[in-house]
Amino acid sequence: MKILLMGHPNVGKSVFFNRLTAANIIESNYPGTTVDYTKGYMRLEGKDIEIIDVPGTFSLEPKDKAEEVAVRMLHESKGSKVMCVIDASKVERGLYLALEIIEQGFSVVIALNMWDVAIDKNIDIDAKKLEQILGIPVVPTVGISGEGIFALVSRLKDATPVKVEDIVERTEGIKHKANTPDERWALIEGISKKIVTFGEYQHTLKDAIGDFTVKPATGIPFAIAVLYGFWSIFGSFAGFFTDGFLVKIFDEHWLPWLQAVFPGGLGNWFYALIVDVGHLENGVLAASDNCFESFGALSSGLFVPVGVVLPAIFIFYLMLALLEDIGYMPRLAVLIDTVLHKIGLHGYAIVPSVLALGCNVPAVGATRILETKKQRFMMMTLLAVFIPCGAQIGIMQDVIPGSIGFVMLYLMAGYFIFGYILNKVIPGRIPEILMDVPPYQKPMSRNISRKVWMRTSGFLKVAVPLVIFGSLLVNVLYLAGTIDWLGNILAPMFEGWFGVPRETAGPLVAAFLRKDLAVAQLSAIEMTKYQMISAVVLVSIYFPCIATFAMMLREGGKTFLGSLAVLLVVVFTWGGLLHLLWKLMGVA
Amino acid sequence: MTKRSGLEKNNDLYFIYFLILGLATLAFGITDLIVTITGSEYSIGVLNIPNDGFRGGWGGLIILFAGIFYLSGLKDLYEIHQLAKVVMGSILIWIIAGTDIFAMITESIPGGEDGGWFNTAQGFLGTYAPPYAPAIFLLPFSLVVIFCIHKYYKKI
Structure with missing residues (x-):
């Protein structure tokens, strides 16, 4: 079995890779740290499983060379499982890529990473409901501290290919395709309404300093x-x-x-x-x-x-x-x-x-x-x-x-x-x-x-x-x-x-x-x-x-x-x- | 009822404190730049204004910015963005003072070109003797901002 670690740039894929394979690759708090793929192995139930840290990509329509590598890796790895890492504080954006990968027929497991950041921002995500809607395993994680990684690995076996039409049906009650970007975003909006609640969020000192350092x-x-x-x-x-x-x-x-x-x-x-x-x-x-x-x-x-x-x-x-x-x-x-x-x-x-x-x-x-x-x-x-x-x-x-x-x-x-x-x-x-x-x-x-x-x-x-x-x-x-x-x-x-x-x-x-x-x-x-x-x-x-x-x-x-x-x-x-x-x- | 920030209680006191600190910081920054431009060494008592391009020039400019941050943030300090400006002013001072202190430490330990491996006790202590650069004097006063952050999050 081969597992591809995919997701947007800077969602923590390299952190996952290092934790899963005990390897040493550079992780940084900015996008584009991984510009080429890295291969490693994880021991699971007595077997060596190949894990590939794929460069971050926003969608399967590549816009730079690193994204081209990501899409090529996916197309060359038919039959592999995909661990799709999503920033929990921006769950909608991550779901777009996840849906595209699901549409390609891959078995996907979703890591709702940076769960702690989402909590800090008063964003409440019903992970169980998201799992029911998507029909694939969804696990909240905090990659940097290792929280949820074991649960994520243990759920790999539950990942099977699903049809996007079924996801649409579970979200909207009607079965139809979601092939175009507009249809995908409409579906994501529907899913988001069912699973995400945004609480009141007050700017923290960290946010204010963050704003001032870019002005x-x-x-x-x-x-x-x-x-x-x-x-x-x-x-x-x-x-x-x-x-x-x-x-x-x-x-x-x-x-x-x-x-x-x-x-x-x-x-x-x-x-x-x-x-x-x-x-x-x-x-x-x-x-x-x-x-x-x-x-x-x-x-x-x-x-x-x-x-x-x-x-x-x-x-x-x-x-x-x-x-x-x-x-x-x-x-x-x-x-x-x-x-x-x-x-x-x-x-x-x-x-x-x-x-x-x-x-x-x-x-x-x-x-x-x-x-x-x-x-x-x-x-x-x-x-x-x-x-x-x-x-x-x-x-x-x-x-x-x-x-x-x-x-x-x-x-x-x-x-x-x-x-x-x-x-x-x-x-x-x-x-x-x-x-x-x-x-x-x-x-x-x-x-x-x-x-x-x-x-x-x-x-x-x-x-x-x-x-x-x-x-x-x-x-x-x-x-x-x-x-x-x-x-x-x-x-x-x-x-x-x-x-x-x-x-x-x-x-x-x-x-x-x-x-x-x-x-x-x-x-x-x-x-x-x-x-x-x-x-x-x-x-x-x-x-x-x-x-x-x-x-x-x-x-x-x-x-x-x-x-x-x-x-x-x-x-x-x-x-x-x-x-x-x-x-x-x-x-x- | 929404709880208020602990900083609101003595707002006037913080205003006066950061006004004085901001003006002093600004004055030090301007002096630093003038001394660097004129190129003359300036030392008075325990105060030494550096006149080299790096510490006096860039360092002076940063002290000047710190003063501006203090002065622009002192009004309504209980508002998070105003507090953030004051915190940034302090961070700038911590950077300059921190690097000055780090330079002192790294100079104080080795014995020097003609000495032994390590400095003598007298030489070691001598490195930490005055005069000091302005940022070192501003450092303790800038730490008050930590108390302000604590107060901000302590709702009343």
């Missing part, structure tokens, strides 16, 4: 404060671990230990690859005294992901998980909707944009919540070019602490300017969206810790091998003279157009593997403050890292070539423009 006059100051808090804690936390302890561990203990025990010594090519390439002091090769400059696979290769990036990524994901689960992200989406419409996107583009500040890879996947090809192409391109990942920001905080704000502002300006241009140039439609803003809720520590663990461990699995490999590769290229050769060939462009030293070629090669490693390598090149800012911007807007590259290829297909073309234009114009700015200021 521009009050919401924008609040959003500024939230983002201020986010970055302030990010800086303090990352600084505490990196500057307070990890720099000492790596520079005063790990590097000297490696230098002492590793065979070969300075000048030996293998020693240079693994421990320390050294640097010239008065024409003599001297040992490095810090892991930023040693460039060995086991020194810089470990220091960058573990010593600098890990604390930054951890606190970023912790803060993001809190904002997601509290329910602030959809409000930010509503607030920024008008601004993003000017560049052809809409409010929910904030989800991939913010995710990209952690890691560009899941952010590219999250572009599926955007409706049109044009929007997905634009979003993928903009985030790959203009949004530095958390790892890179972590390193930037160490390398250019005083100029990080300027770099971020310059990139943000590029995001909007090139977004505006792309919107004008690329054909395609920009649909309006209706946003469903969920209520504020208390974040669950279990969900937060699981999300932070999954995202952070996912980062480590990808970053550590790539940074070590990147260090090795760049060192090999240095030793083979390739970087010098590249630097000489590209010197006119680097020095003349971008205003950065020719040695920047090395970090740019590394940037293709890991941008954080590339920024770390920039710190070892002698240059002015302004050249350093230009070089960091160049690393940011230059090719996306290999993992993002692969994800863009998978998600964008042929349009990926278009993204690359945009990227080349951006590197030359936006990178060159910064040099021009320095020249006008007389600092270049």
Whole structure:
């Protein structure tokens, strides 16, 4: 037996999936967390039952790529049972999708989820009566606390296909079909009258604050404060671990230990690859005294992901998980909707944009919540070019602490300017969206810790091998003279157009593997403050890292070539423009 | 008969309290911004106004917004939307003060570049010594809003 978990976006399907399969997938308090299906197994009466967490869809007429996946999954799973998760506080809306699924001949069991929210809103639903009318099991649940989940599973066996005509007969007393949207809504109205009673509901403080956080006059100051808090804690936390302890561990203990025990010594090519390439002091090769400059696979290769990036990524994901689960992200989406419409996107583009500040890879996947090809192409391109990942920001905080704000502002300006241009140039439609803003809720520590663990461990699995490999590769290229050769060939462009030293070629090669490693390598090149800012911007807007590259290829297909073309234009114009700015200021 | 909110009883008292707090918060926010724009360090007794772009500039702007929230919400505080504005004003102060305190904590524990692993007792305590930023002074006064929320839900 196979069970499909279906329902509107943000009704708690992923919570159900995690509870039923004891799996770990990301759950968040905003729509579009699941943009692809996830498979898992549940043990029931001695048998393994396949459960599929299907992306949220409002109906079986798909409007975006995630909804297309949902409908395709349903059509490919004839004979499966469907667990239809409905938000009990908006039962009518959920019933529409349930009726469509029933009409397709599936055995359906309904979970009236967020039962607690319905009670809070003084909405009384007669679940037993709804079960009688629909002829399928209906179970009230609170997914987040697990209430009703066992009852729901135990009722799976009672789910059998029913005919919509029978439901119409039990509701209206006359047997007829309900195939059109109008007929379905009329039927739902009839069912609703029989099962739902709305009591008096007074606005709570939570509701009032919820309203104010989406109104521009009050919401924008609040959003500024939230983002201020986010970055302030990010800086303090990352600084505490990196500057307070990890720099000492790596520079005063790990590097000297490696230098002492590793065979070969300075000048030996293998020693240079693994421990320390050294640097010239008065024409003599001297040992490095810090892991930023040693460039060995086991020194810089470990220091960058573990010593600098890990604390930054951890606190970023912790803060993001809190904002997601509290329910602030959809409000930010509503607030920024008008601004993003000017560049052809809409409010929910904030989800991939913010995710990209952690890691560009899941952010590219999250572009599926955007409706049109044009929007997905634009979003993928903009985030790959203009949004530095958390790892890179972590390193930037160490390398250019005083100029990080300027770099971020310059990139943000590029995001909007090139977004505006792309919107004008690329054909395609920009649909309006209706946003469903969920209520504020208390974040669950279990969900937060699981999300932070999954995202952070996912980062480590990808970053550590790539940074070590990147260090090795760049060192090999240095030793083979390739970087010098590249630097000489590209010197006119680097020095003349971008205003950065020719040695920047090395970090740019590394940037293709890991941008954080590339920024770390920039710190070892002698240059002015302004050249350093230009070089960091160049690393940011230059090719996306290999993992993002692969994800863009998978998600964008042929349009990926278009993204690359945009990227080349951006590197030359936006990178060159910064040099021009320095020249006008007389600092270049 | 519909029960009234507990806040209605001493409405005038709350009005005066949040008027004074709102004006003080607004003044701190404006001073913060002026100090940041002029770029000069400003310290008087136990008060220090930050002049860097992040804490002084953005932080000052947020304090200014907090003052505006207080002043716009103080009339008819027993009405939920008015109370919500005052609560939001306090939340803004909690964010600024909370991040200031968090920064102090993270600075106080490590021994520093040339020191040992951990700070000395003197160094640790020294981090918490005055002068403080305006948000730290506003913090205890902003907590009164918790009492107001309690009063609001206590029907009379």
